[in-house]
Amino acid sequence: MYDDLADFTADIKKCMRCGNCQAVCPVYGVTRAEADVARGKLQLGRALLEGRLEPTPRLSALSQRCLLCLACLDACPSGVATCAGIVALRAAARKGGGLPLARRMLLAGLARKPWLDRGLPVARRAQKAAFHPAGGGYRPRFPLGLDVRRIYPALPARTFLAGIRDLVQPPRADLRVAFFAGCMANYVYPGTGEAVVKLLASRRAGVVLPAAQHCCGYPLLALGDPATARAMAASHVAMFHRLGVDFLVTACGTCGEAWREHYPELLRDDQELYDRSLALATKVRDIASLLAELPAPGAMLPLPWRVTYHQACHLGRGMRVGDIPVDLIKAVPGIDFAPLADPGRCCGGAGSFQLFYSELSRAIAAPKLADIRNTGATVLVTGCGACRNQLEGLLAGEGWPGRVMHTAELLALTTP
Amino acid sequence: MMDRQVLRQLQQAVGKDNVIMDREELVLYSYDATPEMPPACPLAAVLPQSAAQVAAVVNICRVNRLAVFPRGSGTNLSGGTVPLGGGVVLATLRMDRILELDPDNLAATVQPGVIIQRLNDAAAPYGLIYPPDPGTVATATMGGSVAECSGGLRGLKYGVTRDYVTGLEVVLADGSVARFGGKTVKNVTAYDMVRLFTGAEGTLGVITEITVRLVPAPQDRRSMLASFTQLAAAGEAVAAIIRARIIPATMEILDRTTIEAVENYAHAGLPRDAAAVLLVEVDGLTEVVRHDAAVVERILQESGGRLKLAADDRERDALWAARRAALPALARLRPTTVLEDATVPRSRIVEMLAAIQDIAVRHNLLIGTFGHAGDGNLHPTILTDEGDHEEMARVHLAVKEIFATALAMGGTLSGEHGIGLAKRRFLPLELGDAGVAAVRRIKRALDPDNLFNPGKILPEEE
Numbered sequence: 001m002y003d004d005l006a007d008f009t010a011d012i013k014k015c016m017r018c019g020n021c022q023a024v025c026p027v028y029g030v031t032r033a034e035a036d037v038a039r040g041k042l043q044l045g046r047a048l049l050e051g052r053l054e055p056t057p058r059l060s061a062l063s064q065r066c067l068l069c070l071a072c073l074d075a076c077p078s079g080v081a082t083c084a085g086i087v088a089l090r091a092a093a094r095k096g097g098g099l100p101l102a103r104r105m106l107l108a109g110l111a112r113k114p115w116l117d118r119g120l121p122v123a124r125r126a127q128k129a130a131f132h133p134a135g136g137g138y139r140p141r142f143p144l145g146l147d148v149r150r151i152y153p154a155l156p157a158r159t160f161l162a163g164i165r166d167l168v169q170p171p172r173a174d175l176r177v178a179f180f181a182g183c184m185a186n187y188v189y190p191g192t193g194e195a196v197v198k199l200l201a202s203r204r205a206g207v208v209l210p211a212a213q214h215c216c217g218y219p220l221l222a223l224g225d226p227a228t229a230r231a232m233a234a235s236h237v238a239m240f241h242r243l244g245v246d247f248l249v250t251a252c253g254t255c256g257e258a259w260r261e262h263y264p265e266l267l268r269d270d271q272e273l274y275d276r277s278l279a280l281a282t283k284v285r286d287i288a289s290l291l292a293e294l295p296a297p298g299a300m301l302p303l304p305w306r307v308t309y310h311q312a313c314h315l316g317r318g319m320r321v322g323d324i325p326v327d328l329i330k331a332v333p334g335i336d337f338a339p340l341a342d343p344g345r346c347c348g349g350a351g352s353f354q355l356f357y358s359e360l361s362r363a364i365a366a367p368k369l370a371d372i373r374n375t376g377a378t379v380l381v382t383g384c385g386a387c388r389n390q391l392e393g394l395l396a397g398e399g400w401p402g403r404v405m406h407t408a409e410l411l412a413l414t415t416p
Numbered sequence: 417m418m419d420r421q422v423l424r425q426l427q428q429a430v431g432k433d434n435v436i437m438d439r440e441e442l443v444l445y446s447y448d449a450t451p452e453m454p455p456a457c458p459l460a461a462v463l464p465q466s467a468a469q470v471a472a473v474v475n476i477c478r479v480n481r482l483a484v485f486p487r488g489s490g491t492n493l494s495g496g497t498v499p500l501g502g503g504v505v506l507a508t509l510r511m512d513r514i515l516e517l518d519p520d521n522l523a524a525t526v527q528p529g530v531i532i533q534r535l536n537d538a539a540a541p542y543g544l545i546y547p548p549d550p551g552t553v554a555t556a557t558m559g560g561s562v563a564e565c566s567g568g569l570r571g572l573k574y575g576v577t578r579d580y581v582t583g584l585e586v587v588l589a590d591g592s593v594a595r596f597g598g599k600t601v602k603n604v605t606a607y608d609m610v611r612l613f614t615g616a617e618g619t620l621g622v623i624t625e626i627t628v629r630l631v632p633a634p635q636d637r638r639s640m641l642a643s644f645t646q647l648a649a650a651g652e653a654v655a656a657i658i659r660a661r662i663i664p665a666t667m668e669i670l671d672r673t674t675i676e677a678v679e680n681y682a683h684a685g686l687p688r689d690a691a692a693v694l695l696v697e698v699d700g701l702t703e704v705v706r707h708d709a710a711v712v713e714r715i716l717q718e719s720g721g722r723l724k725l726a727a728d729d730r731e732r733d734a735l736w737a738a739r740r741a742a743l744p745a746l747a748r749l750r751p752t753t754v755l756e757d758a759t760v761p762r763s764r765i766v767e768m769l770a771a772i773q774d775i776a777v778r779h780n781l782l783i784g785t786f787g788h789a790g791d792g793n794l795h796p797t798i799l800t801d802e803g804d805h806e807e808m809a810r811v812h813l814a815v816k817e818i819f820a821t822a823l824a825m826g827g828t829l830s831g832e833h834g835i836g837l838a839k840r841r842f843l844p845l846e847l848g849d850a851g852v853a854a855v856r857r858i859k860r861a862l863d864p865d866n867l868f869n870p871g872k873i874l875p876e877e878e
Contacts, residue, residue, distance in 0.1 A: 018491065077747050078753075
């Protein structure tokens with residue numbers, strides 16, 4: 001699956017080209033270029049399958065212009081697996097070359113945990129040299145291919161996983177939970193990881209943190225490298241299968257989706273790994289969903305804030321967490337919750353998309369930023385590190401005075 | 417490949433970023449929402465930003481003998497934007513400004529690339545609506561919808577696109593820019609050129625500005641759903657409602673095949689033993705709505721319908737969910753969906769439905785029919801597989817019979833999708849030789865070089 005575009009022939013044929021995806025596609029909404037919407041991408045796939053097009057660098061470039069935000073998947077009357085088809089198109093189009101160097105480097109890095117682990121202190125020093133502090137983070141001194149109008153988060157001194165034991169065992173543990181931290185919580189926002197552990201421990205859950213866990217592999221899959229993504233899926237399934245836990249918790253919708261949806265698809269050809277990945281998939285919970293399933297630990301500390309919530313695409317349309325995070329936030333004493341007009345609209349961050357298409361990403365984010373400002377909230381909560389990075393960076397760049405935090409961090413603040 | 421010099425001229429005319437010339441992207445301007453169209457790749461696609469740029473493109477194309485294929489969002493169902501034989505696709509998507517909202521004159525002026533829903537969103541704060549609401553209201557452009565004269569669910573009470581277009585700016589084949597009509601309700605100056613270009617499917621010129629009439633938003637509305645065990649009873653209910661001189665905003669019908677598909681897909685709570693479901697909505701002043709709803713409810717019940725009412729907006733949405741699910745539910749049954757729009761006088765709607773069911777049985781095809789019972793516009797939806805040539809041959813026979821049946825009942829080939837490429841060979845069936853010749857003379861008079869959207873509407877000459 002994903003390696004061969006031909007596997008998607010039925011889906012591509014099912015697209016009746018009605019164009020309903022145009023109404024919901026954030027990229028098309030800005031550019032109005034047919035190549036940017038799911039209908040266009042699927043027709044590129046069809047032309048490739050039918051031999052009307054060859055894999056070329058241009059085709060590869062066109063295939064990359066997508067947030068994989070899943071909005072078209074929900075809007076498609078024919079039930080076409082749009083995003084999976086686009087991922088397969090990327091893999092097929094890459095065969096003609098044309099993935100830019102920066103993206104190939106990102107792929108190489110994400111596939112090699114030691115590079116990232118050793119790279120973090122180097123990146124931190126580089127950030128201090130090439131960026132200047134601004135808005136609680138850093139602003140690039142020079143473009144460096146980055147958006148100089150936004151703020152990038154200050155990188156931590158050490159990774160989340162390096163700063164914590166492999167097992168956090170509360171005095172009385174009723175259940176065992178494995179925590180898959182993901183890159184954002186491990187390398188950029190260790191506070192999110194610490195909050196997840198604190199919340200779970202406070203609910204009498206023993207937390208298992210395999211130190212060898214790395215990137216979930218979704219970014220590689222998404223950029224068109226299913227083979228490496230498969231190897232990463234296999235190593236994670238083998239690693240977590242042994243733990244004998246009740247739940248596998250994630251703090252990122254994309255990681256959760258990788259475990260739930262993509263690992264089984266990727267591992268389909270290896271019966272043992274496939275069965276194990278399916279068994280693990282049933283144990284996967286986003287941290288907010290798991291908290292809602294577990295008994296509350298008692299009185300919460302009040303937070304006197306006006307709060308709004310941005311729904312990450314892969315949490316909302318992906319893991320289908322629904323209103324759970326919002327209900328948890330609303331239950332905090334003192335919080336004045338002001339909903340966004342359109343909480344599920346993509347922020348334009350989409351992992352590395354904001355790095356490689358910064359202008360487009362900013363244009364996609366514009367309505368979201370206005371929506372946030374209109375609520376009058378001083379705290380923006382979201383359940384995704386990548387969305388947080390995007391929104392924090394753009395809002396701080398505009399001088400917005402509020403704070404952005406992960407759902408887990410907000411809830412951890414209410415836990416004594 | 418396109419001549420380099422011509423390409424450079426196009427780039428100069430509209431700007432480099434607004435000319436598409438890579439083969440990889442041009443493939444994406446070869447289709448619309450119509451199944452079974454020939455693959456036809458344009459030589460270039462341009463996205464002009466003003467009428468002057470459109471005129472410049474038209475001039476370049478005329479001089480270089482390149483056809484111009486006007487295009488909006490490419491959501492039409494008649495092959496209307498397929499660039500037959502190459503040429504230049506001219507997409508108006510980047511002319512997307514609402515130029516004026518004039519509540520005092522109940523009018524709005526927009527560029528052709530504005531999405532229909534956006535106009536409605538802009539009119540809403542003034543308590544106004546733009547009533548034409550094709551299924552593509554959230555995606556189709558105003559330009560495309562005027563060129564196709566699209567209809568929608570509210571045709572019975574509110575009419576169709578042509579009933580709202582009062583003024584147009586059009587780039588003609590000689591590159592000149594003409595304006596017809598305006599904001600006034602009354603205008604009898606010369607021929608009704610506005611209506612000529614409305615529904616001309618881009619064969620006579622390129623629409624670059626549109627002035628439309630807006631109407632007050634209805635104060636209130638009420639929806640009712642009735643299921644019938646006999647198709648004839650549903651037809652009787654429709655007739656009785658009109659006989660009672662009630663004009664509902666919508667009166668939608670779903671046939672047995674559609675009901676089953678909707679239930680399997682959306683579990684909307686429709687009775688599976690029903691032969692037909694009617695969904696009726698009345699709107700207007702609250703007092704009127706109350707009165708009309710009571711009459712409609714009584715008639716539906718007296719005709720043998722089992723009623724389901726909507727007390728509030730939530731319940732209304734639930735009723736409408738069944739209707740909205742009709743096309744998605746059907747489309748998922750088979751790989752290819754052929755969506756027709758045969759239309760008959762309202763009084764013969766049940767006869768037509770029965771005839772379509774008979775055609776489905778005779779050709780061993782799966783056809784679900786839903787549509788606008790209030791205005792006689794049905795959507796026989798043939799679920800098939802483009803790859804199965806034997807079955808497609810039967811589909812073509814069935815389509816031909818559906819058209820012949822509709823015409824025999826005093827109906828038309830197309831209620832709202834247009835003729836385009838898909839139905840041009842049937843044109844003589846409805847217009848006769850004299851009618852086709854008259855259409856051809858109009859085309860030749862306004863577009864002597866056959867520059868605009870060649871191969872559409874008119875059948876090829878022998």
